[in-house]
Amino acid sequence: MWFLYACGSALFAGVTSILAKCGIKTTDSNVATAVRTVVVLIFSWLMVAIVGSGKEITSIGGRTMVFLILSGAATGASWLCYFRALQIGDINKVVPIDKSSTVLTILLALIFLHEGLTVPKALAVLVIAVGIGLMIEKKDVQGDRTEKKGWFLYACGSAFFASLTALLGKVGIAGVESNLGTAIRTGVVLVMAWLMVFVTGKQREVLKIPRKELIFICLSGIATGASWLCYYRALQMGPASVVAPVDKLSILVTTVFSYLVFGEKLKKREGFGLFLLTAGTVAMAVL
DSSP: OHHHHHHHHHHHHHHHHHHHHHHTSSSOHHHHHHHHHHHHHHHHHHHHHHHTOGGGGGGOOHHHHHHHHHHHHHHHHHHHHHHHHHHHSOHHHHHHHHHTHHHHHHHHHHHHSOOOOOHHHHHHHHHHHHHHHHHOOOOOTTOOHHHHHHHHHHHHHHHHHHHHHHHHHHHHTTTSOHHHHHHHHHHHHHHHHHHHHHHTTOGGGGGGOOHHHHHHHHHHHHHHHHHHHHHHHHHHHSOHHHHHHHHTTHHHHHHHHHHHHHOOOOOHHHHHHHHHHHHHHHHHHHO
């Protein structure tokens, strides 16, 4: 069952990137992130109400709550970096770098969560790393050196914080109903996102979001909520070193839709990288 949840997480995460890209054409990325988080929070607590796990919040231990909060903070930082990178960069360049968090997540999970580092798993991780490396295209289509540096650094920040999210989330979700854990984490992300909006003085821009982009932002929030619910349920049931790479197969969904929606094509080198990324992930799942 954890494998099915991980696949569901990958599917919804892939759709999220496309919807989010459509929603931040003119809207500031921090403002869009804050609005999306409201949608995710409502979605998360609705699921908590459906499964009836809200009453369990008082029984969550202090250590578990700390890790849930830290995981939410890491997620918020990852989001802020990721959607800024999406706004100023090519989606087929940003997503592979963001997915490089897979390698770090796997290594951290194998080492610190003692999920068993074997030679076959090490080789699978290497294949994934090579695949990601091949997919990263540093040449910017607009030839703007400043813009290139901007999106690349934001994408790297997204990958770093995403790797921390999985590790902290795995520890924090232990003994907590997954929907409730997701809802608590989302609350932390909400605070971070809106704090960033007010710090940058862009709170008035919320009312200026074009209706079409607002719809896409809200839809991306729903997709994110669905992805999170699947992801943390999978983390609770399965090994983080395998759940994380399966979740990152969302890049397959993103690649297909980025071609259909934005006309962004992969070169042969990037296509081979995607193949290696997929093969390494499948190997991690079956080893």
